[in-house]
Amino acid sequence: MATILEALVRSCASKLQDVITNEAILILGVEEELAELLQRVELIQCCIYDAEKRRAKELAVSNWLGQLRDVIYDVDEILDVARCKGSKLLPDHPSWSSNKSAACNGHSVFSCFCNIGPRRDVGVQIRSLNKKIEKILKDSIFLTFDSGTQSTGSDSTSKLIRSSNLIEPNLVGKEIIHSSRKLVDLVLANKEKRSHKLAIVGTGGVGKTTLAQKIYNDQKIRGSFNIHAWICVSQDYNEVALLKEVLRNIGVYHEEGETIGELQRKLAETIKGKSFFLVLDDVWQSNIWTDLLRTPLHATTAGAILVTTRDVQIAMTIGVQHIH
Structure with missing residues (x-):
């Protein structure tokens, strides 16, 4: 993985x-x-x-x-x-x-x-x-190291990496500890809501992904949701590839030639009645939520989405309830 x-x-x-x-x-x-x-x-x-x-x-x-x-x-x-x-x-x-x-x-x-x-x-x-x-x-x-075990393809799928086994970095400093605790508490306080959204916003290199990773790995988070998924989106994502990546994250595999609509329905059916915690890392366009994920993820009973982005307007368009 x-x-x-x-x-x-x-x-x-x-x-x-x-x-x-x-x-x-x-x-x-x-x-x-x-x-x-x-x-x-x-x-x-x-x-x-x-x-x-x-x-x-x-x-x-x-x-x-x-x-x-x-x-x-x-x-x-x-x-x-x-x-x-x-x-x-x-x-x-x-x-x-x-x-x-x-x-x-x-x-x-x-x-x-x-x-x-x-x-x-x-x-x-x-x-x-x-x-x-x-x-x-x-x-x-x-x-x-073995250099032959990893695909070096340049297609869109290669830019979408799933990760439910993230590295725990050596985080130091009171600020990162305070911020992670604050955001974990916010997620847990709203875990019963449907698609509660939070965002970490900042310029490149300030530690958005590191902070999100700390939250994702938190034991309270791990024990509070049925489904966990981390998607690295990046600037030029492909809609079909991203939906397939979300499904693979949660252990569901797609069939060849499935359309966006079919993949959305499969995602909705999989999470129906379950709670989920989803991280969308490095988001550059708001329509990843508004056009692609919002409809299928509303099928769940409760869930939280954590977005990292460089643009506060993207976070606002997505409709996050809290911006860090």
């Missing part, structure tokens, strides 16, 4: 592929560094399945995965920073003032002096991450 770390690595590789040719990235001139980063993440992606299988029995593998988790979060954050800083250098951005344009008159955008600072800062951070990942790849434990 796949874990949340596997989902994060796949999501990171997909995100790197998308941003390398982004105009905001090109203007920073860091595409070569990102291409190198992508190559290393893809190498790790090939062996993550075997590493996860061995994590519980081998302390060295568990430590290696902990280092990997930390650096993947850092990669996710620097990609957001790079796009943000790069977009501010584009001529059509509001921050691109006439003074900057005048100062750069007669020069290409890439050679403009006013771009050097942001390019250098982002480039230094990416090179630092490349060195960290290179160190992880050079670890002797990496050479013992």
Whole structure:
């Protein structure tokens, strides 16, 4: 069974592929560094399945995965920073003032002096991450992993990873403990309601997934619902693939060629009269709930949905009752 770390690595590789040719990235001139980063993440992606299988029995593998988790979060954050800083250098951005344009008159955008600072800062951070990942790849434990047990297909299904056996990270600090307890209490206080929704909202890399994982693994949560499922959605999900992934999460397998409507009915029939706790991680579009999951999930007696997203408007459109 796949874990949340596997989902994060796949999501990171997909995100790197998308941003390398982004105009905001090109203007920073860091595409070569990102291409190198992508190559290393893809190498790790090939062996993550075997590493996860061995994590519980081998302390060295568990430590290696902990280092990997930390650096993947850092990669996710620097990609957001790079796009943000790069977009501010584009001529059509509001921050691109006439003074900057005048100062750069007669020069290409890439050679403009006013771009050097942001390019250098982002480039230094990416090179630092490349060195960290290179160190992880050079670890002797990496050479013992089997790289042939995991599919490397690029279809939509590969971007949807189920996980009911999530890693418990080494969480520290009073804030994460306080937040997780608060949200667990909110879920339990509303567990008898039908499709009670909560959201964790924040920018990339701030720990939304980590907090959601802490809640998902909480023993009170595990003992309060009949069905538990974790779905990593990501930006370009496929409706049929996502419904199939939800069904596989709860132990129900689909037939080839089933339509969206047939899959929705199968989901509704499976959870009818049962309680469920569902995490939708990394949601980029509200219609995953409004158009796809709302109708079948209303067939249950009681349930809670925890959403993580970067956009508060998405959470509001979904109709969450609490935003953290």
